[in-house]
Amino acid sequence: MDWDDLKLFLAVARAESLSGAGKALRVDPATVGRRIARLEEGLGARLFSKSPQGYALTEEGARILAHAERAELAVTGATEELRGHAQGLTGQIRIGAPDGCANYLLPQVLARICDANPGLEVQIVALPRVFNLSKREADMAIAVSRPSTGRLTVQKLTDYSLSLAAARDYLAAHPPITRPEDLRDHRIIGYIADMIFDKELDYLGQLGLDQVPLASNSVSVQLNWLRHGAGVGVVHDFARPSAPELARILPAMRLTRSFWLIRHADDGRVARLNRFADELATGLRKEVARLEAAA
Template sequence: MTDWDDLRIFLAVARAESLSAAGKVLKLNPATVGRRVARLEEAMATRLFARSPQGYALTEEGQRLLVHAIRAEQAVAAASEEVRGAPGQLSGQIRIGAPDGVANFLLPQVTARICDENPWLEVQIIALPRVFNLSKREADMAIAVSRPAAGRLTAQRLTDYRLHLAAARSYLDRHPPIRTLADLKGHRMIGYIPDLIFDKELDYLAETGIELVTLASNSVSVQFNWLRAGAGVAIVHDFSLPAAPDLVRVLPEALSLSRSFYLIRHADDRRVERLNRFAELLALGVRRELARLEASA
């Protein structure tokens, strides 16, 4: 009979795809993690992982066990909430994956308020410019800028948001005026590294006709800090502007973009009440915070 601790280690390796990365999460020596995986495989009389120099990949049998291990994890979390949490409150750990724009400028305020009302709750935000694999439980839920095209996932539209060209006053004071979009060709542009744009919805500069990006990063935070330093012109989220009063919109009438945020969840999680309740609070909080920030931008 497999116990929860064995499944917990199995889940960590399945998600991290390596013993060392799983060991960091579990706070165990990688050799210990390897022995526990081998013990579980022996007990189940099957190979759960295919080993290679690239790491540990789930076998077909491992994929089948993953479904049951995730259900066990959800049951343990629900039991913990019932035992530890006050009636009506959330508890335990919830992990959110998000692009670093929303992760930096929206989620900290929203999740802090949720945790104020649910003191037993622990929230983790993974801020990475990529698509998250919810099937491997890299996160309990994720915020994305487009609906998923495949997988047993659900997508809830959270809200629309706006983006405009912006620059620091210090930059605009030192450079020729920008009166039309054509004038941007004489200015230093800040944007994404083209081959690292992980979603077509983020290819903002394609809509301006500007092809040359002098300062490029896959991180919105890096782009934003270049703007604050007066390094150039970039397309930014309106909700980020209140964080830097020296930034001003450029040609707002000529270029105004609209995008959407979606809350992505695994279909199996519809039965998990604590995640349903958290998702409701998160959606409401994101809408309210975005409206507040855009109104003050």
């Protein structure tokens, strides 16, 4: 069994389809299918079971998976040594992050890391959901709560704060807000309740605000509603410098949350990813502190 066969096997196992694996490897799906069939024939075992839902690992395939992932790490480590990654970060790294972090923190933090490492390519995947690192949807992910299951390493990045806010023009045109009960007289902006993918994002529930006439699963959409005077909502303090139209209200109702860096456990042996994680953590902490001080 050679590395090319294992690479195809890993791609199908993670994508659970020939088309997904082909797209990831830039190989025609029919070619992927033929080579998987050839691999199964050579091993004398079925590695995948096919169904309308896609390709699922068989028991034999699951046993090979860990070996294939170790081979992937070995190849990655050897490639890094040959390319001299000790002199700088190179190659492609994909990081998944929630909407607020991806929009208001990561662009400037990662731009500075890339400026210092010209050979580095970074992809930010901003999706309102939890990332599956076992399927290699990303090399690492930032989350708002610490996972309790899976073969993962977890590192706390930083705490951050959120505040109730509204546009100054909105506040001037509506009844004053001096106590929590006053919020009942205002239109609330927040998340779509059944699309909150992490309990830590249920800000309004914690504040006792159940009616949300204007809702979106996107932090950016919520922020733009607030900027245009549509109502009152919760805003990341690190995002407020980008929206000078907003004023903080009821400061005693300030919330605190945390960002966590999540990685696949096996990646702890990849020096390049370790260095990137260290630089990311340092940069993110500094940026949150800088923006919250300016808010």
